[in-house]
Amino acid sequence: MSDSAPNRTRTKTDGDELDGAALIERGREVLATEARAITALAGRLDDAFVDACRLVLACDGHLIVTGMGKSGHIGHKLAATLASTGTPAFFVHPAEASHGDLGMIRSGDLIVALSNSGETAELLALLPVIKRLGVRLIAMTGNADSTLARHADVHLDTGVDREACPLGLAPTASTSAQLAMGDALAMGVLDARGFTAEDFARSHPGGSLGKRLLLHIADVMHSGDDLPAIGPDRTVSDAIVEITRARLGLCAVIDDARRVLGILTDGDLRRGLDGVGDIRTTPVRDLMTAEPQTIDADALAAEAVEQMQARRIQGLLVVDEEGRLVGALNFQDLLQAGVV
Known part of the structure; x- marks a missing residue:
C-alpha cells in the first residue's frame, strides 16, 4: 500500500463484526x-x-x-x-x-x-x-x-x-x-x-389480474389463415402438414359446414402412430379425438386456462353457437398474453 493511501479505520459497523442476534x-x-x-x-x-x-x-x-x-x-x-x-x-x-x-x-x-x-x-x-x-x-x-x-x-x-x-x-x-x-x-x-374485481381490473389492464378479468378468447385466438383445419377424410399425412404449418400443436377436424367433429394433436400423433398403417392413406377420423373440448370466443381467456389445466390439455378449439370453428389457441398463447 502506498504511504499516501488513506488508512481505513475498522468500525463496529463493518460486516464481519455485526452482532447478528442483536x-x-x-x-x-x-x-x-x-x-x-x-x-x-x-x-x-x-x-x-x-x-x-x-x-x-x-x-x-x-x-x-x-x-x-x-x-x-x-x-x-x-x-x-x-x-x-x-x-x-x-x-x-x-x-x-x-x-x-x-x-x-x-x-x-x-x-x-x-x-x-x-x-x-x-x-x-x-x-x-x-x-x-x-x-x-x-x-x-x-x-x-x-x-x-x-x-x-x-x-x-x-x-x-x-x-x-x-x-x-x-x-x-x-x-x-x-x-x-x-x-x-x-x-x-x-x-x-x-x-368489484372487474372494476379493479379496468384500472389495472396491464396487470395479471386485469388480463385475467378483461382479456377474452377472441383477443388471443388464432383465426383466418392461421387456423389449422382439415376434413375427416383427409389423410393423417395431410394433418401433419397442417399441424406443422400452423405451429399450434393441433389441427381441427371439421365437416363441410365447418362444424367441429374432432381434433388431432401432437399427442394424438405420438400415441397413435404405432397402431396406424400408412399415414398417407389413413384418414384423420381414425386417429382424431372426437367431440373435443371447445370454448366460446366471448369467454374470458382465464376460462381457457382453467379448462386446459383441469383436463390436462394444451389446446382448445373456439366455436360459435352453432358449433362452427372460428378459432384455436394453445397454452403458449395464454402464457404470452400474461393470463397464466
Whole structure:
C-alpha cells in the first residue's frame, strides 16, 4: 500500500463484526412496536371513520391527498390506492400548493391531510384557502388537539405511543399507523361503493389480474389463415402438414359446414402412430379425438386456462353457437398474453 493511501479505520459497523442476534432482536422489536401501533387503531375507530367514508363517497370532485416528508410519502400511496379502487384521487405537495399547485384544487373537491403532529406549517398555510373554497377536510394526525385536527371536518386519530426508532425520532410506527388507516379508509369506501374485481381490473389492464378479468378468447385466438383445419377424410399425412404449418400443436377436424367433429394433436400423433398403417392413406377420423373440448370466443381467456389445466390439455378449439370453428389457441398463447 502506498504511504499516501488513506488508512481505513475498522468500525463496529463493518460486516464481519455485526452482532447478528442483536440485529434480529432489534428487527423483532420494530415489527412488534409497529404491529401494536396498528392494532391500537382498531380499538379507536369510531363514528369519525364512518363520517370520513361518507365524505369520500359524497365527493363530486377529486379527492386530494397532501402531506409533508414521510407523511407525504404515505399520502402518495394512499392517493394511488384510492384511485385504483374507484375514487378519483391524486397527491398535491403542500409546499408546491402555495406556489401555484393550489390551482389543482376546486370547489367540490375533498382533501385528506396527513401530519403526525398536526402542526405542519405547510399544511396550516393551506387552511384559509381550503375554507375559502368550501373544500371539506379530513385530517389524519396523531394529536386530536392540534391545529389541523381542530380545523378539519373529520379527524382520524393515528397517534402512537412511541416510534419504533430506538432514538424515538425517525417516523416509523406513526407512518405505519397512517398507512394502515389510509388502507382502512380506502377499503371501507371500496366496500360501500360496491367496487368489484372487474372494476379493479379496468384500472389495472396491464396487470395479471386485469388480463385475467378483461382479456377474452377472441383477443388471443388464432383465426383466418392461421387456423389449422382439415376434413375427416383427409389423410393423417395431410394433418401433419397442417399441424406443422400452423405451429399450434393441433389441427381441427371439421365437416363441410365447418362444424367441429374432432381434433388431432401432437399427442394424438405420438400415441397413435404405432397402431396406424400408412399415414398417407389413413384418414384423420381414425386417429382424431372426437367431440373435443371447445370454448366460446366471448369467454374470458382465464376460462381457457382453467379448462386446459383441469383436463390436462394444451389446446382448445373456439366455436360459435352453432358449433362452427372460428378459432384455436394453445397454452403458449395464454402464457404470452400474461393470463397464466
